[in-house]
Amino acid sequence: MAKLILNRLSKAFETGGRPAVNDVSLTVRDGGFLALLGPSGCGKTTVLRMIAGFEQPTDGSILLGDRVLADAGQMVAPEHRNMAMVFQSYALWPHMSVADNVGYPLKVRGVTGERRSSKIREALAAVRLEAYTDRRPADLSGGQRQRVALARCLVTEPDVVLLDEPLANLDRHLRQEMEETFREFHLRSGATMIYVTHDQAEAMALATDVAVMSEGRLLQVASPQEIYARPEGRLVGGLVGQGAIVTWPSASSQSRLLDWDMLQQFLNHSNGADCADILIRPQDVEITGEGVPARVTSVLFEGERYALKLALGDEQVLRAFSRQPVKVGDMVSVVIRSAWRL
Amino acid sequence: MFRSQNRGNSQPRWLFSFVVVVIFFLSVLPLGRLAMTGVSSLFDGGAGALLSDPAVWQAVQDTLTTSFLGMIAAVILGGGFALLLTLSDVRCKTALGFLFMLPTMIPPQVTALSWIGMTGPSSALLKAIGMAPPLGSPQPLYSIGGIALLYGVQNAPLVFLSLRAGLLALPRDGVEAARLSGASSWQVLKDVILPLSLPGFVAGAAIAFVSCVGNFGIPAILGIPASIYTLPTLIYSKFAAFGPNTFADVSLLSGLIAILSVIGLTVEERVLRGRDYRVIGLSGQVAMFRLGNWRSIGELVLWLAIFITLVMPLTALIASSLAPAYGVPLTPATATLDAYREVLFKQTITRTAFFNSISLSLATALGLLVVTVLTGYYIVRSKSRLAPVLSALAEIPYALPGIVLAVALILVFAAPIPVIGISIYGTIWIILVAYFSSFFAVSLKPVVSAFRQLDPSLEEAARLSGAGFGRRMIDIVVPLVAPAAGASVILVFLIACNELTVSAILWSAGTQTLGVAIYNLDDSGSFNLAAALSVLVVIMVIAMMLVLELMAKRLPKGVVPWRS
Numbered sequence: 001m002a003k004l005i006l007n008r009l010s011k012a013f014e015t016g017g018r019p020a021v022n023d024v025s026l027t028v029r030d031g032g033f034l035a036l037l038g039p040s041g042c043g044k045t046t047v048l049r050m051i052a053g054f055e056q057p058t059d060g061s062i063l064l065g066d067r068v069l070a071d072a073g074q075m076v077a078p079e080h081r082n083m084a085m086v087f088q089s090y091a092l093w094p095h096m097s098v099a100d101n102v103g104y105p106l107k108v109r110g111v112t113g114e115r116r117s118s119k120i121r122e123a124l125a126a127v128r129l130e131a132y133t134d135r136r137p138a139d140l141s142g143g144q145r146q147r148v149a150l151a152r153c154l155v156t157e158p159d160v161v162l163l164d165e166p167l168a169n170l171d172r173h174l175r176q177e178m179e180e181t182f183r184e185f186h187l188r189s190g191a192t193m194i195y196v197t198h199d200q201a202e203a204m205a206l207a208t209d210v211a212v213m214s215e216g217r218l219l220q221v222a223s224p225q226e227i228y229a230r231p232e233g234r235l236v237g238g239l240v241g242q243g244a245i246v247t248w249p250s251a252s253s254q255s256r257l258l259d260w261d262m263l264q265q266f267l268n269h270s271n272g273a274d275c276a277d278i279l280i281r282p283q284d285v286e287i288t289g290e291g292v293p294a295r296v297t298s299v300l301f302e303g304e305r306y307a308l309k310l311a312l313g314d315e316q317v318l319r320a321f322s323r324q325p326v327k328v329g330d331m332v333s334v335v336i337r338s339a340w341r342l
Numbered sequence: 343m344f345r346s347q348n349r350g351n352s353q354p355r356w357l358f359s360f361v362v363v364v365i366f367f368l369s370v371l372p373l374g375r376l377a378m379t380g381v382s383s384l385f386d387g388g389a390g391a392l393l394s395d396p397a398v399w400q401a402v403q404d405t406l407t408t409s410f411l412g413m414i415a416a417v418i419l420g421g422g423f424a425l426l427l428t429l430s431d432v433r434c435k436t437a438l439g440f441l442f443m444l445p446t447m448i449p450p451q452v453t454a455l456s457w458i459g460m461t462g463p464s465s466a467l468l469k470a471i472g473m474a475p476p477l478g479s480p481q482p483l484y485s486i487g488g489i490a491l492l493y494g495v496q497n498a499p500l501v502f503l504s505l506r507a508g509l510l511a512l513p514r515d516g517v518e519a520a521r522l523s524g525a526s527s528w529q530v531l532k533d534v535i536l537p538l539s540l541p542g543f544v545a546g547a548a549i550a551f552v553s554c555v556g557n558f559g560i561p562a563i564l565g566i567p568a569s570i571y572t573l574p575t576l577i578y579s580k581f582a583a584f585g586p587n588t589f590a591d592v593s594l595l596s597g598l599i600a601i602l603s604v605i606g607l608t609v610e611e612r613v614l615r616g617r618d619y620r621v622i623g624l625s626g627q628v629a630m631f632r633l634g635n636w637r638s639i640g641e642l643v644l645w646l647a648i649f650i651t652l653v654m655p656l657t658a659l660i661a662s663s664l665a666p667a668y669g670v671p672l673t674p675a676t677a678t679l680d681a682y683r684e685v686l687f688k689q690t691i692t693r694t695a696f697f698n699s700i701s702l703s704l705a706t707a708l709g710l711l712v713v714t715v716l717t718g719y720y721i722v723r724s725k726s727r728l729a730p731v732l733s734a735l736a737e738i739p740y741a742l743p744g745i746v747l748a749v750a751l752i753l754v755f756a757a758p759i760p761v762i763g764i765s766i767y768g769t770i771w772i773i774l775v776a777y778f779s780s781f782f783a784v785s786l787k788p789v790v791s792a793f794r795q796l797d798p799s800l801e802e803a804a805r806l807s808g809a810g811f812g813r814r815m816i817d818i819v820v821p822l823v824a825p826a827a828g829a830s831v832i833l834v835f836l837i838a839c840n841e842l843t844v845s846a847i848l849w850s851a852g853t854q855t856l857g858v859a860i861y862n863l864d865d866s867g868s869f870n871l872a873a874a875l876s877v878l879v880v881i882m883v884i885a886m887m888l889v890l891e892l893m894a895k896r897l898p899k900g901v902v903p904w905r906s
């Protein structure tokens with residue numbers, strides 16, 4: 001196994017318009033778990049399909065170790081890449097039993113007899129579906145189908161496993177269970193995994209690295225902790241985690257991590273010329289007796305706490321949590337303990 | 343390391359060449375040859391002689407008159423059935439629909455024979471119940487009106503299907519909104535439903551017209567005895583009286599048919615193109631009108647129509663097949679199965695015809711399947727701009743009347759095939775080639791709709807599993823389109839077995855098909871034998887339609903032609 005390298009990868013479709021993928025460079029380390037995160041239409045699925053070999057890049061190249069998988073001139077067909085994929089629709093073959101579905105990659109590779117059946121048993125055991133060997137995919141629930149698709153990825157020890165929004169069709173309860181299964185799968189197999197999703201919570205929970213895409217471009221790649229704490233730019237800041245983005249004059253500040261003293265200066269110099277976007281996480285907004293005044297514009301009861309929207313004097317919006325009930329229209333005072341300049 | 347240049351497409355490179363070659367030989371070559379002969383005879387003066395022949399213009403006029411009247415009859419009959427069966431609460435809709443669709447699958451010459459058996463002085467049925475007109479009185483169906491009436495019966499299902507497809511797509515909320523605005527049922531029908539379903543009406547009428555123009559069986563049996571010639575029967579008679587100008591003449595005449603058909607098909611395509619945008623809102627569940635006290639009357643009218651257009655003619659056909667000899671009255675005592683014995687066991691001609699038709703149809707259905715699975719796969723999966731063009735070219739031979747294609751193939755194969763120097767003209771092989779070309783579209787359609795329904799990721803998963811093209815085809819793709827492929831085989835077999843137009847032009851001694859045998863038996867006066875053979879054909883048609891009907895649930899929408 002080796003690392004997967006996307007080198008200035010671009011894809012423009014013949015229909016014209018903006019390229020679906022635009023100059024994306026990315027290295028996924030061997031055994032890494034990369035989440036490709038972005039709103040729908042951002043090009044993340046196209047990147048995945050280029051890695052799989054279903055689309056050819058119009059520029060740039062894809063390398064696995066030092067083997068060139070694809071560039072604008074030529075490409076290795078998907079059937080020769082030793083990759084595996086879990087499709088959004090699971091893509092189980094309805095005319096084959098669970099065991100035949102899982103064992104198909106082995107059949108194609110000429111693995112037969114006891115070796116084949118023991119591998120199938122192992123793979124099904126890993127996803128806890130041993131009892132369903134002879135069922136048809138139609139007789140399984142959504143989560144079980146998902147696990148069959150995962151088992152099919154397990155049997156051949158692929159170099160790279162691709163997952164295309166695999167949880168999109170599952171209910172919330174099942175999602176958590178499957179997230180657990182994916183993590184387990186990653187640890188066991190040690191395969192390089194690439195996971196496409198538009199759900200930031202999913203990406204943060206699963207991946208060792210998160211790549212955020214928008215409009216065909218790669219905005220930032222970092223670990224989940226890093227990307228949460230230090231997002232680059234308004235788009236990433238808005239996409240990852242909860243928070244409100246305000247625009248304040250901040251020319252005087254060198255540091256990007258801002259504390260309450262610096263923020264108070266910005267608030268007092270509202271006539272400054274250089275404005276910056278500032279990300280404020282709700283847990284950093286404290287409702288106390290002092291600080292700046294704010295009006296409550298919406299209250300949402302979440303069980304363990306209330307989620308508030310607050311309007312500041314200049315009508316910019318903050319998000320905050322409160323343990324005590326408050327009413328819409330109440331005036332409160334807030335202190336912002338920490339913020340991040342985007 | 344293995345590399346391919348195919349830009350992420352799932353098809354191997356040879357597939358494109360294969361599809362191009364197939365479509366060239368089945369569609370482009372014969373039609374191009376026909377157009378060439380037609381154009382060159384326009385310039386060398388042969389056309390002048392033909393076009394100054396009053397018989398030709400009489401045939402054009404008769405073709406247009408019968409087709410136009412037939413279209414009107416089809417619109418009344420098919421439109422009425424579609425409206426009542428789709429929008430009202432009459433009972434037994436499935437049975438009514440199936441019975442109404444039957445005539446379109448029954449070969450036209452059989453329809454004609456059964457109606458002859460029902461009317462006129464020699465009708466075994468009328469004689470048996472003592473209502474036959476006196477001997478010597480004319481057969482009323484041997485007329486323009488008779489031909490048009492049978493065109494109407496034969497093609498009403500085409501209007502029915504087209505209109506029904508439009509009605510089923512009507513947004514229910516639009517109808518409900520009209521109701522809430524205070525419109526009565528009649529006003530809703532008049533102001534909302536009919537205007538919205540007009541494209542379906544017009545398109546259905548246009549296809550019915552084209553089908554009438556190209557019909558051979560009905561005018562051959564009803565028209566020729568009364569010296570009424572339509573363009574297809576005129577071509578047939580030109581071949582019968584073979585002369586030096588025959589090829590040039592028939593290519594011009596089939597050119598005329600092709601032009602009339604293209605006009606009709608263009609009308610159809612135009613009106614249907616605008617249909618999609620109309621279907622906004624919730625379609626699917628169709629608006630329903632409660633007929634109340636009128637329901638029984640509606641049902642009575644529908645069943646009466648089925649009785650007159652289907653049950654009575656078929657009863658007459660059976661009666662004719664059981665009649666002992668010409669002129670002897672049919673009673674339970676005199677009824678005999680001699681005619682069946684004769685066609686099944688004694689006559690070599692009918693036995694050869696059975697053998698020919700069944701082996702030709704089987705070879706066509708199975709052979710075409712291999713070709714269409716590959717072609718359909720290419721058409722659906724390819725991102726090339728050529729794919730829709732190829733798909734349209736594949737459609738043309740079936741859209742044009744069979745007689746046009748038969749003439750085109752004669753022109754191609756009249757001379758020995760270059761390079762190998764063998765002539766297939768006059769052999770059974772030319773009929774096989776004509777069937778391949780003619781029914782290519784019939785075979786292709788179910789396969790293409792199955793491919794369109796197939797989730798591409800099923801095949802992508804197989805690719806990532808390491809399966810190459812052939813492997814994927816055998817393991818994944820073919821098993822998944824198998825039901826549609828089965829339907830395609832049955833449909834082609836059914837249509838090819840019943841076909842008369844193509845083989846009427848292309849047959850020679852020893853290569854007659856069932857359609858030709860029925861026509862020749864009737865032509866030579868053995869009406870009871872023709873009727874017996876027809877009954878057997880009808881039984882075969884109904885059996886195969888029932889098989890498809892039973893399969894229908896497992897097939898993609900639109901595969902079984904009489905369901906929508």
